[in-house]
Amino acid sequence: MNDIHKSFFSVSVLKGVTFDLVPGEIHALMGENGAGKSTLMKILTGIHEMDKGEITYKGKKSQFKGPKEAEKAGVSVIHQELNIIPELTVAQNFFLGKEKTYGKWGVLKDKEMNKEAKDWLMELGIQMDPQQSVAECSVGQQQMIEIARAVSSNSEVIIMDEPTAALTSKEIDVLFNVMEGLRKRNVAIVYISHRMDEIFKMCDRITVLRDGNSIGTKIIKETNFQEVVKMMVGRELGDQFPARENEPGKVRMTVEGITTKTGVKNASFNLKEGEILGIAGLMGAGRTELMRAIFGADKRTKGNIVLNNKTLASQNPQKAIEAGIAFVTEDRKEEGLILNQTVRENLATVQLRRLSKWGILNQKKEQQSAQELIEQLLIKTSSMEQQSKSLSGGNQQKIVIGKWLAIEPKVLILDEPTRGVDVGAKKEIYQIMNQLTKRGVSIIMVSSELPEILGMSDRVLVMHEGSVKASINRDEATQEKIMTAATGGK
Structure with missing residues (x-):
């Protein structure tokens, strides 16, 4: 792809981008959210038409008219947003x-x-009943169906957009084995991910985009984390995780023996003022289910929650919010945002009562609150009237966090707070977390990224099969200890 230009509504998204791919390589395409990665790949597969530039595929000038034509020519895409129909079977x-x-x-x-x-699933090492309804499959299993489908098409180029975002560590190992097999068959892979460890483990080369420009291409063995980050954000980022200077205070919340029909079994722990409590564990360990039970979204069959010496008897989200509990959910697009609404409207969703009188919204107060949150969280938006769906993943995540900060919570639950967020926005979210704990806010952070758990937590709880298996202090926590407990060991 040579000198690719693309604009939407007079806004220049790609400004002369160059990208090349050779048989049998895994080529990382990186950049902050909004850098132009997805647009470039959509031009390659014919979803968008470029304004200027040239694409050469297997020695011939090419411009596919759409994804079907691209797939027929041997170019397949595994999208971050899965193209799966839940009502159909795995085989269908x-x-x-x-x-x-x-x-x-x-x-x-x-x-x-x-x-x-x-046969295809077994060849890839995936155990799945082809007659099973996809609605019964985990997100990780659905991702593996997409991957198997692309591999079975005899593709010569496979574009993988955040393929491991919803996979367990075991499924990631299966995927990496599949990728190694594809490399040996001379298939070329474009690998889009924000996970640096995966990039340095699996990829041969890396191309970085920033603000629609090609910043450069490096051989993985000849570069390092700091250089790649500098290419992505245009500056030194310093340490990946900001220093934790806040000392947790007295116990704010106690969870006693919570059991639910969703798989949580006798889970107990406490949470201190100004503490970041990391929740680790494999997918299916019950981490999200425990958070939903605390928030009242799932009913608990046994157990109590005591917050500031008061027992939370009611089990519904409204009562949890009134008690000072906020919940940033794992899936921001399905459960965190109203995508067709503006930044202003989304930031007001949790605080509509305090912005209203006799059921009438005070628009001046709403606008003032939105502006304060946009400035506080450094949300990059053309205006507060911009639709939320048109923002980058990092800025969408800041809106979800911002709407909860508006009610000044005592306990903030963050479920996968940096999933699908670029390295620059990640650090900004970490800094927001530090600022909140300095003000006494208690944070529970569920994360599948062990470096994030180790880098940000004051204490780590590890879950296994619905139960709290271990509690590890920050200075004693290691990846080995966490993984041992997460897999049921001692």
Whole structure:
């Protein structure tokens, strides 16, 4: 791809970007949210048309008219937003758009599709029933269906956009083995990820975009974390995690023997004032389910929650909010934001009562509150009237955090707070967390990234099969100790 330009509504998104890919390499494409990575790949696969530039594929000038034509030519995409239909089976999703049918009547050859899908999944080391409804599959399993589908298409180029964001460590190992196999078959992979450890482990080269410009391409073995970050953000970022200077105070909340129908079993812990309590564990360990029970979104069948010496008897989110508990959910697009609403409207969602009188919203107060939060959290937006869906992932995440800060919570639950967020925005979120704890806010942080758990937590709770398996102080916590407890060891 040479000198690629693209604008939307007179806003220049790509400004002469150059990117090349050779057979059998895994090439990382990195940059902050909004740098132009996804737009570049959408131009390659024909979703967007470039304004200027040239694409050469296998020695010929090419410009695909759409993803189907690109896939036919051997270019497949595994999107971050999964193209899965939950109501269909695993096999039916596997053959989506290329179903096997009997003659002109379009009757599906289910038996043949089930066998072929199972063969492909087994070849990739994925244990899954092809007749199972995808609605019953985890997000990680759905991701593996997408990967198997792309591999089965005999693709020569596979674009992977944040492929490990929802995978367990075991599933990530399976994916990396699949990628090694593809590399040996001379398949070229474009790997888009914010996870530096994966980039340095799996990739051969890295190209960095910043503000729609090509900053440079490096051979992975000849660069390092600091250099890549500087290319991405245009400055030295310093340490990845800001220093934790705040000393936690007295116990603010006690969770006693919580049990739920969603898989939490007799979970107990306490949370101190100004503390960041990290919650680690493998996918399916019950971390999110425990947070939902604390917030009242899932009912607990046993156990108590005591906050500031008061027992929280009611089990619903409204009562939890009134008690001072805020919950930044794992999936910001499904549960955290109203995407078609503006930045201003989203920032007001939790505090509508305090911004209203007799049920009438005070627009002046709403605008003032939104402006203060935009400035406090450094949200990059053209105006508070910009639709939230058009912002980068990092800025969307700041809006979700901001709407909760507006009610000045005593306890802030953060479930995967930096998932899909670039390295610059990650550090800004960490700094916000530090500022909040200095003001006495207690934070529970669920994260699948062990460096994040180790870098930001004052104390780490490890969950295994619905129970709290271990509590480890910051100065004693290591990746080995956490993984031992997460897998059921002592």
